[in-house]
Amino acid sequence: MAEASAKNGHGAGNGTPTDKARIWGGIDLGGTKIEAVVVDARGEVLGRARHPTPAAGGPGEVVKELYGTLGEAAQAAGVEPAKLAGVGVGAPGSVDANSGTLAHTSNVAGGWDAPYPLASDLRDLVGGGKVALGNDVQVAVAAEYKLGAGRNYRSVLGVWWGTGVGGGLVLNGVPWRGQGSAGEIGHMVVKPDGARCGCGRRGCLEAYAGRACMERKARAEAKRGEKTLLFDIMREKKRTRLSSSVWARALKEKDPLATWLIERAIGMMGVAIASVINLLDVEAVVIGGGLGSRLAPMYLGAIEDAMRPHLFTTERKPAMHIAELGDLSGAIGAALLAGPPM
């Protein structure tokens, strides 16, 4: 088996495309961490690694770190990176899959605006194999569709609930990207002239449900004298932000402000998801992302309840699921982008 030989590091060769193993690399480039996996033709994870995202230094530093993380994952899988048949990268910001560039990455390594040729840089580093670039949320949703919570459906809406609220669509088995920017469920309007969103607009779903916007609101309310445990828990956990685990703990302790903000978020989540169902009539919804993975097990029923008053077709309701691939959905989805023939 090609997989086994690669896994054991057999075979010489100089990494030319003809010499590739049936093994693929996937990298999830996030604002705080880089997650890499090496997978076989069935999407099975053979090795993984995680590095922090460089805090500064721009694209050059990011590329080095991507390669370092992937190298470690390859090592864990017992294969040289040059042997990988292809590598996929899921990234936030504006991905141009055709030109292999990444632009507008405000959260990564200090951020950069101009399109950077990430794919060709990585192509040099991984020995000339195929390099594919995709949107981080879209590839994560594709992974859940193929291997995770969405595998029994043909059409799926993924809602990635984290710092922001991202989305991805698979329609009749095909990821739907529109002209390249589809999936922004976080910027669907749930309340005209509503709360200010991180994107500068008003009334977006993300303005109510995104972790960053919820934190901003919590700070404003605390400043106004509202009592809350959120910031005590944050300090106790030695965090500087209201991370998912801070929210989870505050909710567990029935902190009123945390509870109110999460219930408000879930109410708006119900509005937006129901609107998507009315528009697209997909079979299933998969909730993922940092906050989603943490909170959805407790709140999936509440999200469904929040959707119900807004669903137009009452004869059936979409199946609701929590993402199953956890932290690795992005990296696995990125690897799938590079081409395991599934």
Place this chain on the structure above:
Amino acid sequence: MAEASAKNGHGAGNGTPTDKARIWGGIDLGGTKIEAVVVDARGEVLGRARHPTPAAGGPGEVVKELYGTLGEAAQAAGVEPAKLAGVGVGAPGSVDANSGTLAHTSNVAGGWDAPYPLASDLRDLVGGGKVALGNDVQVAVAAEYKLGAGRNYRSVLGVWWGTGVGGGLVLNGVPWRGQGSAGEIGHMVVKPDGARCGCGRRGCLEAYAGRACMERKARAEAKRGEKTLLFDIMREKKRTRLSSSVWARALKEKDPLATWLIERAIGMMGVAIASVINLLDVEAVVIGGGLGSRLAPMYLGAIEDAMRPHLFTTERKPAMHIAELGDLSGAIGAALLAGPPM
């Protein structure tokens, strides 16, 4: 040419499928009128007819009238209905294309709830040719996509602005129906706990922009003492409802209530359409329907203005168009459903 021979009524035969001309029928079954066309393989209209929808009598009366209208259109095209290679019907309500049934038609001939086998009834009447059933708005949007305002695009959102607000999607050249009920842009939520919609829910786009809901609101405001010309114009035109032409006239005369209601409708239209663009990133939007066809030429820019503050991707904006096939988009779209190989 088969078309010409059919057009001139040549050829005998008993209407068996082997004897069919390359000519198709299309019927748009609406709440007030039935519109029928006969088209050739390019979707060119060879004949058309219009009858009022029976006010009562249920499915039996409707089928008779569908046949009558189609027969008249066929006569205008110089062909016997039995010669048609196929017939398509676009209908409001719950269409089950596979079983050929139509259910939940509150607006048609007194309305009926149980699924009625419309397709098989028509199959008998048109000599055993193919009969296809589709949702009225979806087929109209498909017609605009293939032959009208959407013909230069691969992905189109159609917004059918009339008594209600319907929608249709063509994604990468394929009509998107979801599990059968997709396209309900009119029931996307634009304001949680907002105005009451005809569907019984609150805050739907249709609650603000649908003609029926706008009329209800206008009557309530007039009753409350708000001055308006709307009902004077209605009586003058010998109507019992605020038809599209009544609205158009009141707007022309700068009636404040009519203007306020239409501007409110357009504001919410902007919210909903922008949300769809953020989610799906389609190339173009086509505005049709009774009110849309009448008002969009005047208000297309206003709809765009209302969308702008909510669009997430600012680098490009969707192309905005008015439906080009007018009253016939539904009937032509229905005919296309039956199979001209386009």
